[in-house]
Amino acid sequence: MDTKTILAIIEAIAKRIEEQKDFLTELDNEIGDGDHGINLARGFKAVEEKLPTFADKDIGAILKGVGTALVSTVGGASGPLYGTAFMKAGNVCKGKTSLTAYEFAAALDAAINGVKMRGKAVEGEKTMLDALCPAYKTIKSGIDGGKNLVDALADGVDAAAKGVEYTKTIIATKGRASYLKERSLGHQDPGATSSLYMLQTTLEVLRGA
Numbered sequence: 001m002d003t004k005t006i007l008a009i010i011e012a013i014a015k016r017i018e019e020q021k022d023f024l025t026e027l028d029n030e031i032g033d034g035d036h037g038i039n040l041a042r043g044f045k046a047v048e049e050k051l052p053t054f055a056d057k058d059i060g061a062i063l064k065g066v067g068t069a070l071v072s073t074v075g076g077a078s079g080p081l082y083g084t085a086f087m088k089a090g091n092v093c094k095g096k097t098s099l100t101a102y103e104f105a106a107a108l109d110a111a112i113n114g115v116k117m118r119g120k121a122v123e124g125e126k127t128m129l130d131a132l133c134p135a136y137k138t139i140k141s142g143i144d145g146g147k148n149l150v151d152a153l154a155d156g157v158d159a160a161a162k163g164v165e166y167t168k169t170i171i172a173t174k175g176r177a178s179y180l181k182e183r184s185l186g187h188q189d190p191g192a193t194s195s196l197y198m199l200q201t202t203l204e205v206l207r208g209a
């Protein structure tokens with residue numbers, strides 16, 4: 001995975017978030033304050049505007065730039081959380097102009113740990129972690145078992161999709177949705193859904209690359 005691919009992934013994520021803005025907002029309307037899609041679309045629009053300035057940067061600097069743009073433009077919980085995720089992934093990729101499958105997995109792991117630290121959350125609390133954590137575990141064990149990144153990521157996307165379904169069955173204990181207690185049951189978590197979109201988009205770009 002080279003710098004050009006990373007830039008294509010970021011661009012594709014920005015496009016997917018914009019396309020799914022209304023749906024993400026609808027999900028957040030049910031268990032939050034109805035701004036998740038709007039928040040993320042604003043953030044990724046800022047990222048898109050910064051893309052030309054990323055052209056000659058290494059992968060670490062690009063991911064850091066994405067994180068910084070998200071933190072400074074996205075209101076709500078998801079801005080600092082996704083911002084931290086991209087910045088932590090950026091730290092791991094510092095100075096690199098290409099990533100092996102292992103390095104990609106390490107960057108995802110760092111991103112997840114950033115979300116956990118920043119949000120003081122763990123898996124099973126009906127957040128983005130319920131998509132990201134199963135995806136990471138599946139990707140890592142796929143790579144460890146000898147799969148290439150595309151195949152491991154395809155399995156990871158399936159695991160994330162299952163994680164999104166799982167969020168319907170649990171009560172939120174972090175974020176705004178936790179105010180609803182058992183009334184959060186039956187609803188799909190918006191952040192887990194946007195995380196799934198990011199992983200899906202990454203897979204699509206890698207398949208096309």
Ligand SMILES: Nc1ncnc2c1ncn2[C@@H]1O[C@H](COP(=O)(O)OP(=O)(O)O)[C@@H](O)[C@H]1O
Pocket residue numbers: 028032033034035036037039040075076077078079081115118119120121126127128129174175176177189190191192
């Ligand atoms: N402490 C947390 N840790 C991890 N993810 C969280 C946390 N709090 C909220 N989230 C995620 O953020 C999403 C809501 O994002 P958003 O609507 O943009 O922010 P806000 O809840 O401030 O309006 C939730 O669906 C959930 O996935």
Ligand SMILES: [Mg+2]
Pocket residue numbers: 028032033034035036076176
């Ligand atoms: Mg919200």
